[in-house]
Amino acid sequence: MNVSGVVLAAGAGSRFGGPKALASLPDGTPWVARATETLLGAGCSEVLVALGAGRAEADALVPASATVVTVPDWSEGLAASVRAALHAAAVTDADAVLLVPVDTPELPVAACRRVLSAGGSLARASYEGEPGHPVLIGRAHWTALAASLDGDRGSGAYLTAQGAVSVECGDLWHGRDIDTRPP
Numbered sequence: 054m055n056v057s058g059v060v061l062a063a064g065a066g067s068r069f070g071g072p073k074a075l076a077s078l079p080d081g082t083p084w085v086a087r088a089t090e091t092l093l094g095a096g097c098s099e100v101l102v103a104l105g106a107g108r109a110e111a112d113a114l115v116p117a118s119a120t121v122v123t124v125p126d127w128s129e130g131l132a133a134s135v136r137a138a139l140h141a142a143a144v145t146d147a148d149a150v151l152l153v154p155v156d157t158p159e160l161p162v163a164a165c166r167r168v169l170s171a172g173g174s175l176a177r178a179s180y181e182g183e184p185g186h187p188v189l190i191g192r193a194h195w196t197a198l199a200a201s202l203d204g205d206r207g208s209g210a211y212l213t214a215q216g217a218v219s220v221e222c223g224d225l226w227h228g229r230d231i232d233t234r235p236p
Contacts, residue, residue, distance in 0.1 A: 056169060056189070057147035058092025060085055060119070062155035063105030063127040063134040068232045072107030073156045075114065076231075083114035087158045093118060095165030097151055101141050103134045130205030139195045149174065150195075152188045152208070156230040160186065164222040175217035180228025184209060184219070 062074035062085055069076070076084045089100045100119040104111050105127020115121055122141040126133045135152070142150050151169065153160060165187050168176050174191025177184055188208060190198060194215065201211045222228065 054148045054169075055146055056097050056149045056151050057142045057145055058089070058095070058097030058100040059138040059142065059150045059152045060088040060092070060100060060102040060155050061131065061134045061138065061152060062088075062111065063103045063108075063124040063137070064131065065106040065128070066156075069156070070234050072111065073231075074102075074104055074111035075107050076156070076158075077114075078158055082158075084155045084158045085111065085114050085119075086116050088153055088155055088160070089116050089119045091160055091162050091165060092151060092153065094162040095151070095169060097165075098147070099145065101138055101150075103138045103141075105134065130203075131207045132202035132204055135202055135207060136199045139190075139199050143192075143195060147192065149189055149191045152190065153186050154230055156232070157186055158231070159226060161226050164225045167222055167225070168220045171218045171220045173218050175212060175215055176220050177212055177217050178222040178228065179219045180221075180223040180226070182219075182221075183228065184212070185222070185228040186230075188212065188217075
């Protein structure tokens with residue numbers, strides 16, 4: 054299966070204090086670069102990075118191995134980012150996308166590989182039974198998913214309604230995203 058990795062990094066990061074697309078690890082590695090490396094390491098054929106808020110500055114942080122997807126309506130919420138990413142993926146030969154939010158820089162490659170190996174066209178990682186990331190969405194679902202998205206809600210409701218396979222990854226990582234800057 055040919056999978057495009059998608060890094061969702063278009064939001065303003067209001068609780069974080071600024072766009073998370075501009076955030077870096079303590080060693081200076083940008084979160085967008087870490088997410089790109091993780092997706093490529095998991096076997097994605099390409100990586101699309103959805104940018105909106107702070108795009109001018111974030112462009113310089115996106116590795117050359119990834120393609121920037123501009124989200125002009127990023128202020129409308131997460132739905133706009135997912136729709137833009139799915140639209141960009143639709144012009145590739147990808148069979149599926151593997152979505153990760155930029156604010157999961159500790160996401161291990163092993164969790165991505167586990168979700169990819171789950172089989173089927175809809176799968177999402179779970180951590181001690183709680184849904185998380187990454188999320189695998191097969192091409193056959195892109196149009197319906199995009200139509201179902203609204204505001205600051207992602208694909209969760211669609212995945213639940215469609216019976217997405219839950220892939221337990223709690224033995225690999227805690228599964229939490231980063232909403233606030235460390236003190």
